[in-house]
Amino acid sequence: MNLILMGAPGAGKGTHAKDIVARFDIPHISTGDILREEVAKGTELGTTAKSYMEAGKLLPDDIIIEIIKKRLQEDDCRNGFLFDGFPRTIVQAEMLDKIADIEAVIYLKCDDDILLKRLTGRRMTEDGKIYNIYFDPPPENVKVYQRDDDNEETIRERLKIFYDTFSPIMDFYEGKGAFYEIKGDDAREKVFDTILTILNIM
Ligand code: ADP
Numbered sequence: 067m068n069l070i071l072m073g074a075p076g077a078g079k080g081t082h083a084k085d086i087v088a089r090f091d092i093p094h095i096s097t098g099d100i101l102r103e104e105v106a107k108g109t110e111l112g113t114t115a116k117s118y119m120e121a122g123k124l125l126p127d128d129i130i131i132e133i134i135k136k137r138l139q140e141d142d143c144r145n146g147f148l149f150d151g152f153p154r155t156i157v158q159a160e161m162l163d164k165i166a167d168i169e170a171v172i173y174l175k176c177d178d179d180i181l182l183k184r185l186t187g188r189r190m191t192e193d194g195k196i197y198n199i200y201f202d203p204p205p206e207n208v209k210v211y212q213r214d215d216d217n218e219e220t221i222r223e224r225l226k227i228f229y230d231t232f233s234p235i236m237d238f239y240e241g242k243g244a245f246y247e248i249k250g251d252d253a254r255e256k257v258f259d260t261i262l263t264i265l266n267i268m
Contacts, residue, residue: 067092067146067265068166070153072235073174075224076181076188077250078257079150081196082174085258086148090265093142096150100133101125119215122223124231127157134158138165156234169268171239172261174250178225185221188213 067090071079080096087094101119104112111129118125134152137143153159162168187200189210197204204210215224239245248260 067170068168069146069148069265070168070171070239071148071150071174072171072232073250074176074178074181074228074232075221076184077174077176078184078254079174081254082257082261083148083150085254086261089262090146090148092146092148093140094148094150095134095137095143095152097130097133097152097154098150100137120220122215122220122227124154124227127155127161130154130158131161134162135165153235155231156238159235159238168239168242168244170264171245172264173236173245173247174257175247176250180251181225182218182221185216186218188216 069086069092071083071086073079083094083096086092101112101115105116105119106112111133114129115125130152138147153162183200184198187198189197189199189204189212191197191204191208191210197208197210215221236245246264248257248264250257252260
């Protein structure tokens with residue numbers, strides 16, 4: 067199953083991606099996570115990525131496309147994959163179209179005020195557990211950190227870029243009959259149920 071999860075920053079792509087890949091035994095490929103790993107390792111790619119990410123800007127398409135081509139050659143992709151944070155531009159979507167058939171693009175639609183609170187309030191632990199100081203505060207003894215790009219100025223830029231680039235990508239997949247919009251601000255279980263319903267009718 068070849069799937070794409072779309073949504074503005076803070077829409078919950080990472081959370082729902084975990085539920086989907088656990089059910090379907092496909093890898094969760096997040097370009098944001100791949101880039102953050104490169105930044106943490108201090109590679110050349112990481113150094114380039116860091117400046118774009120800190121400004122909330124997208125990396126150049128050719129860099130992202132190289133990353134994806136390499137990742138799709140790995141063994142775990144033979145039964146499919148779930149993309150999160152890719153494609154982010156129409157150029158990326160067109161490139162992907164040449165190398166894979168996408169069965170469903172699920173768009174998690176959320177209100178902007180919820181997105182802002184989710185992002186400004188987001189805190190995570192080293193092992194990836196996500197808390198939110200407004201909705202789900204971390205216990206006092208748990209050490210949390212904030213993503214470098216989760217500050218209000220960068221968040222506004224990330225949201226703006228998302229909305230600027232979203233429509234052509236949506237049109238592209240709608241044209242292929244593969245686009246499904248769902249309400250992303252419902253409870254986690256409800257969102258997952260809706261996703262399962264979509265995937266079962268495909
Ligand atoms: P979010 O969706 O919360 O903004 P991501 O983790 O998906 O976060 O991405 C973080 C940053 O990584 C983006 O702001 C951008 O700089 C970079 N990035 C991730 N995926 C892509 C992509 N497909 N194309 C270009 N830049 C990307």
